[in-house]
Amino acid sequence: MPGLSMILETARRALLSQQVGINVTSHNIANASTAGYSRQRVNFSPTPALWERYGYLGTGVQAESIGRLRDSFLDGQIRSTNGAMHSAVTQQGVLSQVEASFNEPSDAGLSAMMTQFFNSWQTLATHPEDSSARNGVAQQGVLLAQGFQRLHNELDQTHLAINDDVSVKIDSINQLTSQISDLNKRIINAAASGGEPSDLEDERDRKLDDLSKLANITFSKDSSGSITVSIGGMTVASRAGSVAIAAREAGGQLQIVTAKDNLQLNVTGGELGGDLKLYNTTLPGYLSKLDELANALINRVNALHSAGYGLGTPPSTGVNFFAGSSAADISVDPAIQSDASLIAASQDGTPGDNTVALAIANVPNDKVLNGNTLTVSQFYNGLASSVGSDINAVQSTADAQQLVLSQLENQRTSVSGVSLDEEMTSLIQYQRAYDAAARLVNTANEMFQTVLDMVA
Amino acid sequence: MRVTEGRIAYDFLLAVNKARENIVNLQGQLASGKRIQKVSDDPAASDTIMRLQAALDRNEQYQSNVSDAQGYVDSTSGALDTVNSLMARVQEIIVQSQNGGQTDAIVAYGNEVDQILSEAVSTANMQFNGKSIFGGTQTTTTPYQLVTNPGPPPTSTVTYQGNGGTVTYAVGDGATQQVSVSGAEAFGGTGIFDVLIRVRDSLLAGTVPSAADQAAVKAATDQINKVASKMGSYSQSLGTTVTHLEDQRTQLQNLMSSVRDTDVAEATLDLKQQELMLDAALNTGAQILPKSLLDFLK
Numbered sequence: 001m002p003g004l005s006m007i008l009e010t011a012r013r014a015l016l017s018q019q020v021g022i023n024v025t026s027h028n029i030a031n032a033s034t035a036g037y038s039r040q041r042v043n044f045s046p047t048p049a050l051w052e053r054y055g056y057l058g059t060g061v062q063a064e065s066i067g068r069l070r071d072s073f074l075d076g077q078i079r080s081t082n083g084a085m086h087s088a089v090t091q092q093g094v095l096s097q098v099e100a101s102f103n104e105p106s107d108a109g110l111s112a113m114m115t116q117f118f119n120s121w122q123t124l125a126t127h128p129e130d131s132s133a134r135n136g137v138a139q140q141g142v143l144l145a146q147g148f149q150r151l152h153n154e155l156d157q158t159h160l161a162i163n164d165d166v167s168v169k170i171d172s173i174n175q176l177t178s179q180i181s182d183l184n185k186r187i188i189n190a191a192a193s194g195g196e197p198s199d200l201e202d203e204r205d206r207k208l209d210d211l212s213k214l215a216n217i218t219f220s221k222d223s224s225g226s227i228t229v230s231i232g233g234m235t236v237a238s239r240a241g242s243v244a245i246a247a248r249e250a251g252g253q254l255q256i257v258t259a260k261d262n263l264q265l266n267v268t269g270g271e272l273g274g275d276l277k278l279y280n281t282t283l284p285g286y287l288s289k290l291d292e293l294a295n296a297l298i299n300r301v302n303a304l305h306s307a308g309y310g311l312g313t314p315p316s317t318g319v320n321f322f323a324g325s326s327a328a329d330i331s332v333d334p335a336i337q338s339d340a341s342l343i344a345a346s347q348d349g350t351p352g353d354n355t356v357a358l359a360i361a362n363v364p365n366d367k368v369l370n371g372n373t374l375t376v377s378q379f380y381n382g383l384a385s386s387v388g389s390d391i392n393a394v395q396s397t398a399d400a401q402q403l404v405l406s407q408l409e410n411q412r413t414s415v416s417g418v419s420l421d422e423e424m425t426s427l428i429q430y431q432r433a434y435d436a437a438a439r440l441v442n443t444a445n446e447m448f449q450t451v452l453d454m455v456a
Numbered sequence: 457m458r459v460t461e462g463r464i465a466y467d468f469l470l471a472v473n474k475a476r477e478n479i480v481n482l483q484g485q486l487a488s489g490k491r492i493q494k495v496s497d498d499p500a501a502s503d504t505i506m507r508l509q510a511a512l513d514r515n516e517q518y519q520s521n522v523s524d525a526q527g528y529v530d531s532t533s534g535a536l537d538t539v540n541s542l543m544a545r546v547q548e549i550i551v552q553s554q555n556g557g558q559t560d561a562i563v564a565y566g567n568e569v570d571q572i573l574s575e576a577v578s579t580a581n582m583q584f585n586g587k588s589i590f591g592g593t594q595t596t597t598t599p600y601q602l603v604t605n606p607g608p609p610p611t612s613t614v615t616y617q618g619n620g621g622t623v624t625y626a627v628g629d630g631a632t633q634q635v636s637v638s639g640a641e642a643f644g645g646t647g648i649f650d651v652l653i654r655v656r657d658s659l660l661a662g663t664v665p666s667a668a669d670q671a672a673v674k675a676a677t678d679q680i681n682k683v684a685s686k687m688g689s690y691s692q693s694l695g696t697t698v699t700h701l702e703d704q705r706t707q708l709q710n711l712m713s714s715v716r717d718t719d720v721a722e723a724t725l726d727l728k729q730q731e732l733m734l735d736a737a738l739n740t741g742a743q744i745l746p747k748s749l750l751d752f753l754k
């Protein structure tokens with residue numbers, strides 16, 4: 001037969017349990033704006049009932065555990081979306097710089113420079129014996145060569161700057177993986193001593209989210225609560241510790257390898273994946289096309305030019321107009337720069353003949369690229385607009401992934417986010433329950449008093 | 457679905473940002489008057505713009521070529537007209553000398569033909585823009601040299617330093633126009649001057665020029681007329697080319713404008729719409745964001 005003291009005991013447990021509820025509620029409210037915080041909930045359970053002859057008599061409540069509300073399936077989806085989106089966003093940023101370097105369509109881009117260069121040959125064709133027309137051709141040639149070199153240098157700079165960016169990101173990744181394996185150990189220890197370390201798990205999830213923005217990661221959780229993280233098929237963090245990674249350049253290709261054993265990681269996503277794609281494929285592609293264009297232009301103009309005759313007695317011939325062989329080293333032949341009379345406009349050495357000048361002015365209509373199917377301007381326009389299409393492609397990937405991510409984040413906050421309305425409601429519930437439990441203590445007290453009065 | 461305060465704030469900011477981004481974009485289009493400012497705005501249209509711009513620049517160059525060509529052709533025609541009228545006078549002189557007269561008068565005709573000879577040679581040496589127009593492609597040397605030994609009787613020789621080449625200008629994509637005629641073609645090299653010298657020498661000697669010389673003068677005049685009418689047709693063709701180039705320019709500019717320029721009416725409407733959406737987002741945010749259960753708890 002339970003005594004009066006049992007009522008008091010039940011009330012005491014109720015008071016304590018509701019207090020735990022209020023504590024957790026206040027923790028939730030306090031962290032309402034904390035990034036990556038998962039709301040926590042107290043799991044209450046009834047304490048074991050006592051068997052009496054009339055049946056089981058309840059003995060009250062206990063706070064069994066404090067758990068966080070988290071959907072680990074969403075975490076996986078968010079992290080893979082993060083990888084795809086941040087790869088696209090990184091590429092978009094760098095490609096926008098490339099686009100600015102091309103500076104098209106404008107009056108200052110390479111397209112306009114090529115037109116002006118060939119127009120200067122037209123002017124020379126109308127005044128082949130005129131030195132000012134010759135100087136005009138030399139000047140426009142110098143401007144065009146500088147235009148090629150400037151664009152090549154800027155693309156080269158952009159290409160090289162990615163290297164720095166990669167090393168910064170690798171530092172971040174190494175830091176994150178070491179923090180994650182550290183958190184793994186602390187979580188295992190905390191769990192072993194019987195607690196559920198929600199805040200540590202939140203922190204580890206935040207680190208994993210950050211890591212998923214940098215590279216394509218896969219992760220799995222084992223029974224001890226430790227998470228094993230892999231990047232591109234290589235384990236980089238586990239309960240055993242983290243594996244540092246490094247960048248290595250081989251044959252112009254940037255590779256990510258483990259720092260110690262030099263094993264290659266297949267990084268395809270995240271900011272690092274975006275950087276690698278830019279460094280290994282996209283930018284070298286632009287640079288080689290630009291070189292191809294410059295080379296075709298140099299060869300075509302030189303072939304026509306060296307067969308022609310300049311002014312002077314006897315007329316000069318066999319002179320190349322351009323020196324160099326690519327966008328990096330194209331320049332107007334120094335001899336021509338110092339003496340424009342070497343410019344060949346004539347095919348027979350007479351000063352009034354303009355056949356060669358006309359032929360060079362007509363180079364924009366010659367199909368000299370892509371297996372003699374494209375003219376220089378068609379080729380260049382194709383290159384410039386391919387930069388635009390590439391930007392649009394990564395932009396639409398980024399937009400689409402952003403939309404998916406936004407949906408997933410929406411679902412995640414709907415599971416894990418703190419709602420103040422909800423917490424206020426819980427607070428009132430707990431407070432009322434606490435009030436009622438206090439009333440129980442009071443009632444028990446009065447009952448004791450009644451019994452004591454009976455004795456007196 | 458549970459909706460949290462953080463989510464409401466996030467969605468609100470997303471909507472406001474998107475609206476502002478669109479507004480900035482449209483403002484840029486309206487301010488610059490250009491729909492396409494960088495390749496990624498519309499890669500296909502950018503390609504078209506670059507192509508049209510190059511075509512416009514070339515068109516401008518062709519127009520300048522044509523105006524040079526016209527100058528060239530006109531001065532050639534002018535020179536030919538001058539030589540033509542000189543030759544007409546020589547024909548007159550020959551006819552008059554045949555009508556008989558005093559030896560003095562015939563010698564006077566001879567002096568006039570001498571004048572005509574040097575005038576014809578200096579006309580044949582005429583320059584346009586510093587180029588000898590009848591030198592073929594030897595445009596920097598004086599094509600005709602007249603060397604006269606004062607005598608008496610004076611003897612003269614004319615030599616031709618030019619060649620038979622012609623100058624051609626580009627006046628359109630793949631279109632060229634011959635603008636010059638060489639002394640070799642117009643004057644038969646030194647032929648016309650040799651005839652003039654023979655006529656002069658004969659007149660100065662007091663004899664009537666031979667029938668063969670008279671025929672040669674006539675043939676030379678015919679040749680000049682033929683070349684002059686050829687220059688006339690060049691000039692006419694250049695006139696057509698100018699009209700064509702101007703039409704082409706207008707067309708290219710229209711095309712360019714339709715591809716590149718902002719449709720101001722449309723952009724303004726879009727801008728208004730985006731402003732409305734921003735207002736709506738801000739307004740809703742202002743109403744929803746401050747709402748909480750706390751407002752109603754006493």
